[in-house]
Amino acid sequence: MPRDFTPKVITANHLLEGDVVYLTADDRWTRYHAEAELITDEAHAQIRLLDAQRQADTIVGAYLADAQDGPKGPEPTHFREVFRTRGPSNYAHGKQVEL
Amino acid sequence: MYRYSDFDRDFLTERNRQFRAQVERRIDGSLTEDEFKPLRLMNGLYLQLHAYMLRVAIPYGTLNSAQMRQLAYLAETWDKGYGHFTTRQNIQYNWPRLRDVPDMLDALAEVGLHAIQTSGNTIRNVTADHFAGAAADEVADPRPVAELLRQWSTDHPEFQFMPRKFKIAITGAPNDRAVTAAHDIGLRIVERDGEIGYQVLVGGGLGRTPMIGKVLAAFIPADDLLPYLEATVAVWNVIGRRDNKYKARIKILVHEFGLENLRHEVEKEFALRKPLYAGGKDVALLEEIKTHFAAPDFETAPTDAFDVAYQADPVFRSWADTNLSEHRAEGYTIVTISLKKQGDTPGDATAEQMRVMADLAERYGHDELRISHEQNVILPHVHKRHLPQIHADLRAAGLATANIGLISDIIACPGMDYCALATARSIPVAQEIATRFEELKLEHEVGPLKIKISGCINACGHHHVGHIGILGLDRAGVENYQITLGGDGTEDAVIGTRTGPGFAYDEIVGAIETIVRTYLDMRDSAEETFLQAYRRVGIAPFKAALYPETKTRAA
Numbered sequence: 001m002p003r004d005f006t007p008k009v010i011t012a013n014h015l016l017e018g019d020v021v022y023l024t025a026d027d028r029w030t031r032y033h034a035e036a037e038l039i040t041d042e043a044h045a046q047i048r049l050l051d052a053q054r055q056a057d058t059i060v061g062a063y064l065a066d067a068q069d070g071p072k073g074p075e076p077t078h079f080r081e082v083f084r085t086r087g088p089s090n091y092a093h094g095k096q097v098e099l
Numbered sequence: 100m101y102r103y104s105d106f107d108r109d110f111l112t113e114r115n116r117q118f119r120a121q122v123e124r125r126i127d128g129s130l131t132e133d134e135f136k137p138l139r140l141m142n143g144l145y146l147q148l149h150a151y152m153l154r155v156a157i158p159y160g161t162l163n164s165a166q167m168r169q170l171a172y173l174a175e176t177w178d179k180g181y182g183h184f185t186t187r188q189n190i191q192y193n194w195p196r197l198r199d200v201p202d203m204l205d206a207l208a209e210v211g212l213h214a215i216q217t218s219g220n221t222i223r224n225v226t227a228d229h230f231a232g233a234a235a236d237e238v239a240d241p242r243p244v245a246e247l248l249r250q251w252s253t254d255h256p257e258f259q260f261m262p263r264k265f266k267i268a269i270t271g272a273p274n275d276r277a278v279t280a281a282h283d284i285g286l287r288i289v290e291r292d293g294e295i296g297y298q299v300l301v302g303g304g305l306g307r308t309p310m311i312g313k314v315l316a317a318f319i320p321a322d323d324l325l326p327y328l329e330a331t332v333a334v335w336n337v338i339g340r341r342d343n344k345y346k347a348r349i350k351i352l353v354h355e356f357g358l359e360n361l362r363h364e365v366e367k368e369f370a371l372r373k374p375l376y377a378g379g380k381d382v383a384l385l386e387e388i389k390t391h392f393a394a395p396d397f398e399t400a401p402t403d404a405f406d407v408a409y410q411a412d413p414v415f416r417s418w419a420d421t422n423l424s425e426h427r428a429e430g431y432t433i434v435t436i437s438l439k440k441q442g443d444t445p446g447d448a449t450a451e452q453m454r455v456m457a458d459l460a461e462r463y464g465h466d467e468l469r470i471s472h473e474q475n476v477i478l479p480h481v482h483k484r485h486l487p488q489i490h491a492d493l494r495a496a497g498l499a500t501a502n503i504g505l506i507s508d509i510i511a512c513p514g515m516d517y518c519a520l521a522t523a524r525s526i527p528v529a530q531e532i533a534t535r536f537e538e539l540k541l542e543h544e545v546g547p548l549k550i551k552i553s554g555c556i557n558a559c560g561h562h563h564v565g566h567i568g569i570l571g572l573d574r575a576g577v578e579n580y581q582i583t584l585g586g587d588g589t590e591d592a593v594i595g596t597r598t599g600p601g602f603a604y605d606e607i608v609g610a611i612e613t614i615v616r617t618y619l620d621m622r623d624s625a626e627e628t629f630l631q632a633y634r635r636v637g638i639a640p641f642k643a644a645l646y647p648e649t650k651t652r653a654a
């Protein structure tokens with residue numbers, strides 16, 4: 001039996017800055033995970049991923065990442081994605097200070 | 100030191116011009132990422148978790164002060180004011196923006212540096228002992244041979260589409276500081292009856308299937324080196340596996356085909372190739388290259404200033420005891436500058452620190468610096484009378500940590516703080532271990548102990564050859580750290596043995612402390628090192644201490 005589809009967001013790195021971005025429901029790329037579109041349907045996820053991958057002049061390496069609904073919007077579930085919302089742990093660099 | 104020829108310089112200029120145009124075409128949309136990615140990787144530009152990363156090559160880990168200052172300039176101008184020195188003897192910038200990279204490459208070319216990665220399934224950059232040309236125990240400087248191999252292998256038509264990449268390391272000293280046993284081919288310069296030759300190891304490597312190299316030939320005379328290496332690579336190129344990229348390295352051939360069989364094939368091939376080298380051009384070229392690596396003019400002077408400071412100043416003495424190594428010239432020493440201040444990121448240096456090190460090299464070190472695979476910086480040629488001043492300057496710059504070879508001199512790969520391939524973090528684990536033992540004031544009592552940490556199975560942090568190795572994994576969505584004990588990257592190379600189940604992020608520092616306390620409790624004397632004690636008693640007492648509940652259950 002196929003596994004149940006778990007909710008996802010679409011994430012990538014920005015072409016020029018290289019930093020982490022997320023696709024919103026209204027087709028913008030945001031730096032805030034909470035603004036991402038939370039996708040709960042598998043077929044829709046595949047369509048949105050294709051939409052994202054077509055935007056090669058803005059982003060690099062779009063993929064689907066697990067997420068869940070939270071009080072302020074979608075939240076990452078895996079620690080790798082949590083780190084991507086913040087930046088490295090050895091310096092106050094990246095999103096944890098820039099956003 | 101080795102100087103790039105005009106040919107190399109023109110090549111760099113042309114290459115940078117091309118890459119600038121490629122970046123522009125990527126930005127204006129005429130190149131897709133699929134088209135651009137191989138181009139940027141060839142030019143040392145990676146995409147990591149939070150940003151791009153530019154990896155700059157430092158051939159043989161050798162730099163002069165102007166080059167080090169330029170590295171500082173890049174850090175300040177286009178990065179966040181620091182750079183990360185790696186186990187591959189290169190420097191990585193973690194925060195460049197795509198548009199700035201062509202300018203960074205041009206700035207590097209001004210001092211003869213570049214970020215070109217020999218990529219693909221070719222013979223990669225040859226690595227050498229970071230004390231080359233300076234160490235007292237050296238038979239001969241390995242760098243001329245490394246450079247000869249670079250010229251021989253670059254664009255070698257036969258070796259452009261091999262089963263997999265191929266890495267060679269060389270040491271000129273019996274104390275192996277170049278981890279030669281963990282390379283596809285490891286070369287050790289040896290002397291037999293007054294003649295210089297090479298011991299050839301084959302089939303070492305870390306990563307997914309760690310293996311220690313085996314002796315393919317005990318002594319290859321200098322004149323036979325290139326045809327012998329060519330024969331070895333050629334045999335593997337023909338019969339090495341191409342069906343599975345995880346089985347393609349020469350270590351798998353040694354394992355599956357057998358060392359004896361391989362040696363036999365190599366000898367047959369060597370007999371065919373040796374006549375092609377009859378003119379001796381390679382030997383003449385090696386002699387030519389050697390002149391570029393000539394030693395500086397060592398001075399003769401009294402060392403009183405050193406002796407006085409050594410007696411009078413305990414802080415200086417402690418640093419001198421751990422951070423100096425024996426030099427081959429009278430009155431000289433090798434200074435290792437620690438980039439491992441407890442609590443800091445292993446291998447990181449700020450632009451300001453880079454300039455301090457460049458100034459010291461220029462003023463007191465015959466203008467030479469080295470980067471070690473252990474992520475420290477070395478002044479290879481220092482007259483001892485300058486040491487008190489050097490120590491004072493280093494101290495003012497936060498660079499006088501006296502811990503070389505000790506528990507806080509940890510190798511750690513970037514792990515999940517930067518690397519897109521990582522399965523767990525490694526930097527904060529290193530920071531916390533170093534801080535813990537600093538607080539316990541145990542570091543000097545524990546003595547020589549190498550901890551090495553990788554954030555995934557690729558083993559960039561060399562964890563397999565750490566006395567204590569730590570491998571970070573993702574176990575069901577949480578960070579988990581496996582420990583290996585008894586690894587060794589020297590001439591007695593050994594792959595470490597796993598202790599058992601891994602430890603969670605918040606347990607790993609405690610587990611390391613348990614291991615170290617177990618060692619302190621059972622060592623014969625303060626002279627018995629961790630590795631010696633481990634070899635005497637084996638893994639059992641450490642397991643018992645790490646997993647007490649399993650023991651009770653079995654009992």
Ligand code: HEM
Nearest residue numbers: 185186187281304305306511512513517518520557558559
């Ligand atoms: C952050 C970007 C990095 C990436 C994407 C990366 C990727 C890899 C990969 C894929 C391998 C395995 C290659 C193979 O066995 O076929 C590897 C091996 C290796 N890397 Fe890295 N690495 C990175 C950073 C580093 C750093 C910072 C160091 C030095 C501290 C390093 C040192 C090494 C070494 C020594 C090996 C060879 C291990 C062996 O003997 O097989 N890497 N790397």
Ligand code: SF4
Nearest residue numbers: 512518521554555559
């Ligand atoms: S060992 Fe893994 S995590 Fe560490 S730098 Fe290499 S590829 Fe990245």
